[in-house]
Amino acid sequence: MSVLTQFVFLVIILPVMLVITGCATSPTPYDYDALIAAKPRSIVVIPPKNNAIEVNAPYVYLSTISRPLGEKGYYVYPVAVIDIFMKENGLPTPEEMNLVSLDKIYQHIGADAVLYTEIIDWGQKYTILSSNTVVHVSMRLVDARTGVKLWSARASAVRSSDSGNSGLVGALVTAVASQIVNSISDQTPEVARMANNLAIYDSRSGLLNGPYAKPDEQQ
Structure with a gap:
């Protein structure tokens, strides 16, 4: 192949390769068609399934999820009231609560949509x-009347207590101090709030604003 032929090949082929590469890395827009069509106004949050070893993780997480959903413009049924209601009706654990049929939830609670969550990883x-x-949680919003998935996301965040460039002794001291502090003050609620905000407010795939969003936040 002559030098001229090689040059022509590069001029023609390289731009094509760049276009193909650019297309391959472009994120796919999130499909909001089902959510837009359903137009849910209210959400009931079912206590999460728990795959972590921390037995209190579902209820710690529940304390962090209502606020961002409310700020996005949805009425959120009080999570503590829903938990008590289900327990009084023979469902003592989150695992059993997640097995309740949607028609029963809609009949007795009346929410437009149900948020199912699952704790994948949690804790120190x-x-x-x-x-x-x-904190690593999956969430799935479904239409309470039809069962159609309206939106889903992964809420994940990590807070590290590494010691930077303080050397081996400093790292050991920091690690021990962090373990003592974390045993006294649980950091998971704050990290869970961070994870929820990252998922729900994501500009590309977050939850769309509901009907009660503030006017300056309407999309």
């Missing part, structure tokens, strides 16, 4: 030189 993770507070 200690290593020799650092500790992390981890």
Whole structure:
């Protein structure tokens, strides 16, 4: 292949390759068609399924989810009231609550949509030189009348207590201090709020504003 032929090949082929690469890395827009069509006004949050070893994780998480949903413009049924209601009706655990049929939820509670959540990972993770507070939750919003999925997301956040460039001794001291502090003050609620905000307010795939959003926040 001559030098001229090689040059012509590069001039023609490289732009095509760049276009193909650019298309492959472009994020797919989130499909909001079902959510827009359903126009839910109210949401009931079912206590999360729990895959973590921390038995209190579902109720700690529940304390963090109502505010961002309300700020997005939806009426959120009080999570504590819903939890008590289900327990009084023979459903003592979140796992059993998640098995209730949608028609029963709609009949007895009347919410337009149901938010199902599942805790994938949760709590303090200690290593020799650092500790992390981890929250990883999946969430799925469905139409209470039809069962159609309206929106879904992964809420994930990590807060690290690494010691930076303080050396081995400093790292050990920081790790021990962090473990003591975390045993006294649980960091998971704050990290859960961070995770929820990242998922719900995401500009590309977050939850669309509901009917009660403030006028300056309407989309």
